[in-house]
Amino acid sequence: MEPLLPCKAIESDNKCSIVLELSEDDPLFEKKKKLLQSKGFNSKERIIFKSSSGPDYIATTLKVMLQIARIINLDEVELYFREDDISLAEDLYSPRNELQALNSILQLVDISLCSSVQMQKDLLQELHDAVVDMIHKFSDSNSVKTVIVKDQNCDKENYLLDWCEQNGVRTRLQIAYVEGAGRGAIALEDLKVGDTALEIPASLIICEKLVHESEMYLVLKNIDGISSETMLLLWSMKEKYNNNSKFKTYFATLSEEFRTGLSFGLKANMAMAGTLLFNEIMQAKQHLRTQYDELFPALCDAHPDIFPPELYSWESFLWACELWYSNSMKIKFADGKLRTCLIPIASFLNHSLYPHVVNYGKVDCATNSLKFCLSRPCGAGEECFLSYGNFSSSHLITFYGFLPKGDNPYDIIPLELDDGNFISEWTSHMVRGTWLSRNDKIFHYGLPSPFLDHLRRLKTPVLHTKTPLQANLENEKEVLDDLINMFGSLMDELGDPDDDDRKDTGWDVKLAIEFKNLQRRIYSSVITSCYWGLKLVDKELCKCMAEDSLG
Numbered sequence: 001m002e003p004l005l006p007c008k009a010i011e012s013d014n015k016c017s018i019v020l021e022l023s024e025d026d027p028l029f030e031k032k033k034k035l036l037q038s039k040g041f042n043s044k045e046r047i048i049f050k051s052s053s054g055p056d057y058i059a060t061t062l063k064v065m066l067q068i069a070r071i072i073n074l075d076e077v078e079l080y081f082r083e084d085d086i087s088l089a090e091d092l093y094s095p096r097n098e099l100q101a102l103n104s105i106l107q108l109v110d111i112s113l114c115s116s117v118q119m120q121k122d123l124l125q126e127l128h129d130a131v132v133d134m135i136h137k138f139s140d141s142n143s144v145k146t147v148i149v150k151d152q153n154c155d156k157e158n159y160l161l162d163w164c165e166q167n168g169v170r171t172r173l174q175i176a177y178v179e180g181a182g183r184g185a186i187a188l189e190d191l192k193v194g195d196t197a198l199e200i201p202a203s204l205i206i207c208e209k210l211v212h213e214s215e216m217y218l219v220l221k222n223i224d225g226i227s228s229e230t231m232l233l234l235w236s237m238k239e240k241y242n243n244n245s246k247f248k249t250y251f252a253t254l255s256e257e258f259r260t261g262l263s264f265g266l267k268a269n270m271a272m273a274g275t276l277l278f279n280e281i282m283q284a285k286q287h288l289r290t291q292y293d294e295l296f297p298a299l300c301d302a303h304p305d306i307f308p309p310e311l312y313s314w315e316s317f318l319w320a321c322e323l324w325y326s327n328s329m330k331i332k333f334a335d336g337k338l339r340t341c342l343i344p345i346a347s348f349l350n351h352s353l354y355p356h357v358v359n360y361g362k363v364d365c366a367t368n369s370l371k372f373c374l375s376r377p378c379g380a381g382e383e384c385f386l387s388y389g390n391f392s393s394s395h396l397i398t399f400y401g402f403l404p405k406g407d408n409p410y411d412i413i414p415l416e417l418d419d420g421n422f423i424s425e426w427t428s429h430m431v432r433g434t435w436l437s438r439n440d441k442i443f444h445y446g447l448p449s450p451f452l453d454h455l456r457r458l459k460t461p462v463l464h465t466k467t468p469l470q471a472n473l474e475n476e477k478e479v480l481d482d483l484i485n486m487f488g489s490l491m492d493e494l495g496d497p498d499d500d501d502r503k504d505t506g507w508d509v510k511l512a513i514e515f516k517n518l519q520r521r522i523y524s525s526v527i528t529s530c531y532w533g534l535k536l537v538d539k540e541l542c543k544c545m546a547e548d549s550l551g
C-alpha cells in the first residue's frame with residue numbers, strides 16, 4: 001500500500017484553497033523538506049482557487065500543485081536518483097510517482113467536493129476534470145498491449161468467480177490466461193479513474209481468524225514466538241486437502257508448483273552464482289529451512305492427528321511459503337489491525353511497474369469490504385494491473401518468480417563504500433542502469449549525484465598550482481577511472497556470458513541467466529557512462545588549458 005498524500009482543503013464562498021502538506025511522520029521528511037525548499041516551497045503550502053480564475057489559471061496552478069505532490073510522494077530510491085537539473089524540461093520522477101501524485105491531488109479535490117457549496121462545487125468539478133484529464137494523457141502515453149492466450153481452460157477460475165459473486169463479490173473483471181504471466185484480470189468494460197474494478201466482502205478474505213477457529217490453533221498458540229503468518233501457512237497446508245473447506249473452490253485454482261526463486265534447482269543456482277539474486281534466494285531458503293526444522297517433525301510427532309506427517313513435508317512447506325509470498329496481501333481491517341491475507345479473485349491480479357490500482361489494502365468500514373479502485377483508466381479487454389510494491393527484480397524473482405517487463409527503477413546495486421567519515425545526507429549508496437537517467441552531461445554522466453559527490457569527497461583535489469576548475473576536472477577524471485576499475489572487477493566476477501548454458505531451457509535456469517544479464521547490463525551501462533564522462537572531462541580540460549595558455 002502506498003501512503004496517501006496528507007492534504008487538507010479549506011473553503012469559502014466563491015473560492016477554495018487546498019493545502020498540500022508533507023507529513024512530519026514521513027521517514028524522509030527532512031530530505032523532502034529540503035527539496036521542497038530548494039524549489040521555493042514550504043512543507044505546507046496553501047493553493048487558492050477562485051471561481052473566476054479561468055482554465056489557464058487552473059492549469060498553471062495544477063502544475064504547481066503537481067510539483068509539490070510529486071516531492072511529497074517520492075520514495076527513497078526516487079529521492080536518491082532524482083535529477084534536479086533545471087535544464088531538464090520537467091521534474092518527472094517515475095510513472096509510479098506521477099500517478100501517485102496526480103491521484104493524491106484528485107483525492108483531495110474529491111474530499112472537498114463532498115462538503116462544498118454550489119459555487120465551489122463548480123470550481124472543484126473543473127479541477128477534478130483537469131486532474132482526470134492529466135491522468136488520461138499520462139496513461140495513454142504509457143499503455144501496454146494485452147495478449148490473451150486463447151486456448152487455455154478457465155473453468156476452475158470461472159467456477160470460483162461464480163461462487164464469489166454468489167457470496168457478495170462485485171467484479172468488473174474476468175479471468176483469462178495472459179502471455180507470460182499465467183492468469184490475469186481483464187476489464188469487462190471501459191473503467192474510469194476512481195471506478196471500483198473489484199469489491200471483496202471481508203467475509204471472503206482468508207486471514208488469521210480462520211486459524212483461530214481451527215483445532216490446530218490450540219496447539220500453535222502455545223509455541224513461543226510463532227507468527228500469525230506461520231500459523232496461516234501451516235493451516236493452508238492442511239486446508240488445501242479439506243473437502244469441506246469453505247474455500248475449496250479457491251484452493252482448486254492454485255497451482256501445484258509456483259516456480260518462484262525458492263524452487264530454483266541446482267543448475268539455476270549455479271547459473272546465478274555471483275549475482276545479487278543468488279544471495280537473496282540463498283538467504284531466504286536458509287531462513288525457511290531453519291523455520292521448518294524448528295517445527296518439524298516435532299509437531300507431527302506430538303500431534304499426528306492434527307499435523308499428519310504426509311501433509312507436512314519440507315516440499316509442502318515450501319509450496320505454502322511460495323503461495324503466501326506470491327499471493328498474499330497486507331490488509332488493514334476495520335479494527336485498525338494489519339493482517340497478511342489471501343484474497344480470492346484479487347490474487348489473479350498481476351504486477352506492473354505501471355499499475356492501474358495503486359491504493360488498496362484497507363477494508364472500507366462503511367461496506368466492510370475491500371475495494372480495488374482505479375488510479376488510471378483501464379479499457380475493456382485490457383489487463384488490469386496492481387503494484388505488488390516497489391521491488392527489485394531479484395526480490396520479484398525470489399518471491400514471485402518473474403522478471404517484470406520494462407525498466408524497473410528499483411533494480412539498484414547497493415554499494416559498500418569507505419564512508420570517509422563525511423557528514424552526508426545519505427549513509428549508503430547505490431547505482432542503477434544509467435539508461436534510466438535523463439542527464440548524461442558533464443558532472444552527471446547518468447550516475448546518481450549523492451554517489452558521485454561521495455566519491456569526489458573521498459579524493460583530495462590538488463588546488464595549489466592549478467585553477468579550481470582544472471583541479472576539479474582532474475579530480476573528476478580520477479573518480480571516473482576508479483569507477484571504471486570498480487565496475488570492471490564486478491563485471492569480471494559475473495564470469496563470461498558465453499559460459500552461460502543457454503541450451504538449458506529449464507524455467508529456472510532461464511530466469512537465472514536473464515537476471516545475470518540484467519546485472520551485467522547495469523554494470524556495463526555504468527562503465528560506458530564513465531568512459532563517456534572521461535571524454536567530456538578531457539574536452540573541458542583541453543578548453544581550460546587553452547584558456548590558460550592564452551593567459
Ligand SMILES: C[S@@+](CC[C@H](N)C(=O)[O-])C[C@H]1O[C@@H](n2cnc3c(N)ncnc32)[C@H](O)[C@@H]1O
Pocket residue numbers: 180181182183184326327346347348349350351352399400401402403404405
Ligand atoms: C498474485 S499471483 C497473480 C496471478 C497469477 N498470474 C496466477 O496465474 O495465479 C502472482 C503471480 O503471478 C505471476 N505474475 C504476476 N505479475 C507478473 C508479471 N508482470 N509478469 C509475469 N508474471 C507475473 C507470478 O507468477 C506471480 O508469482
